[in-house]
Amino acid sequence: MNHWIWAAISAALVFLIVYRLAAGPAPAKAPASPEKKKSPERQATQKKPEEKKEELPKLSFEEDVDLEPTYVRQAPKLLSPPTTKIVYDEDAASDDEPTASHPLILVHASAQSDKGVRRRRNEDAVLVLERQHIFAVADGMGGYRGGEIASKLAVTTLEHAFTTRTFEGPAHESIPRRASELARAIQMANSAILDHANGDKRFEGMGTTICAARFSENKQRLYIGHVGDSRVYCYRDGKLARMTSDHTMADLGVGGEGAAHLSRAVGVWPTVPIDIILGKPRPGDVYVLCSDGLTKMVPDADIERVLGTHRPEAAAEELVHLANQNGGKDNISVVIVRVDDPTSSSAAA
Numbered sequence: 001m002n003h004w005i006w007a008a009i010s011a012a013l014v015f016l017i018v019y020r021l022a023a024g025p026a027p028a029k030a031p032a033s034p035e036k037k038k039s040p041e042r043q044a045t046q047k048k049p050e051e052k053k054e055e056l057p058k059l060s061f062e063e064d065v066d067l068e069p070t071y072v073r074q075a076p077k078l079l080s081p082p083t084t085k086i087v088y089d090e091d092a093a094s095d096d097e098p099t100a101s102h103p104l105i106l107v108h109a110s111a112q113s114d115k116g117v118r119r120r121r122n123e124d125a126v127l128v129l130e131r132q133h134i135f136a137v138a139d140g141m142g143g144y145r146g147g148e149i150a151s152k153l154a155v156t157t158l159e160h161a162f163t164t165r166t167f168e169g170p171a172h173e174s175i176p177r178r179a180s181e182l183a184r185a186i187q188m189a190n191s192a193i194l195d196h197a198n199g200d201k202r203f204e205g206m207g208t209t210i211c212a213a214r215f216s217e218n219k220q221r222l223y224i225g226h227v228g229d230s231r232v233y234c235y236r237d238g239k240l241a242r243m244t245s246d247h248t249m250a251d252l253g254v255g256g257e258g259a260a261h262l263s264r265a266v267g268v269w270p271t272v273p274i275d276i277i278l279g280k281p282r283p284g285d286v287y288v289l290c291s292d293g294l295t296k297m298v299p300d301a302d303i304e305r306v307l308g309t310h311r312p313e314a315a316a317e318e319l320v321h322l323a324n325q326n327g328g329k330d331n332i333s334v335v336i337v338r339v340d341d342p343t344s345s346s347a348a349a
Contacts, residue, residue, distance in 0.1 A: 117328030123147035142206025193267025240304035283341035293330030
């Protein structure tokens with residue numbers, strides 16, 4: 001009996017040994033990790049953060065919705081800043097008259113600027129330098145506050161040029177010296193805006209219109225530098241007349257939606273063509289410099305009526321009020337310049 005028991009035990013041991021040899025060596029047990037297995041959420045939080053590039057906002061010429069935007073149609077680069085001379089008053093064609101030793105006219109100005117009813121901010125800028133007899137309105141455009149910056153750069157550059165008597169570039173031979181200085185100051189503003197945009201891609205394409213007036217009291221002359229669709233009017237003998245022409249694609253024969261796009265603006269290209277208008281102010285004249293936020297909302301006939309019924313000092317405020325009353329879809333800026341006879345009692349007062 002014992003013989004059979006030991007035989008069964010021996011057979012079982014042989015079977016186990018053969019089975020283990022056939023199965024191969026047992027896998028080594030992995031050493032226990034001192035850390036617990038990380039959850040997917042924890043692994044995500046402990047990944048090395050990737051460097052994120054700053055995403056610049058896309059530039060749009062107008063950030064306000066449901067409002068008419070301002071665009072500039074692309075144009076080839078200009079090699080030089082040309083000027084177009086336009087004679088408004090026939091007796092202003094010649095600038096050879098000697099400069100008087102005393103003022104022949106006196107000028108006084110008042111200005112108003114308002115963001116309007118529909119706009120989020122005011123991208124217009126105005127300049128009133130009575131001592132230098134320089135006045136300007138700039139209507140900026142460009143997203144990410146580009147328009148606000150462009151118009152401000154334009155007027156501050158003009159202010160610096162005329163207060164320091166610094167005018168870069170060669171003088172023009174085809175227009176009077178004072179007109180050339182005005183054109184060169186506008187070109188300086190063009191460069192300042194373009195340089196700012198080149199330094200920050202968020203402002204690429206920003207620009208501004210400009211209408212600037214320079215009065216020469218001792219020579220009785222008016223020099224206007226104009227780019228874009230801001231305007232200058234002359235109110236004389238009870239009648240209003242526009243001195244500037246809008247620089248839009250419509251003037252170049254373009255119809256449809258693109259007709260209202262600007263054909264030129266300050267700060268968009270390395271050089272900008274500038275209209276130079278020559279005038280001879282008379283005592284009693286009133287000149288109006290304004291952005292298109294006024295002329296879109298107020299017809300010329302109503303501007304004429306306001307100038308005929310309000311003192312120049314109050315007319316700017318009234319015109320802004322009227323534009324807002326009519327809808328105020330755009331920023332509204334107005335500079336009104338009154339021309340007086342220096343010998344009159346009202347001028348002395």
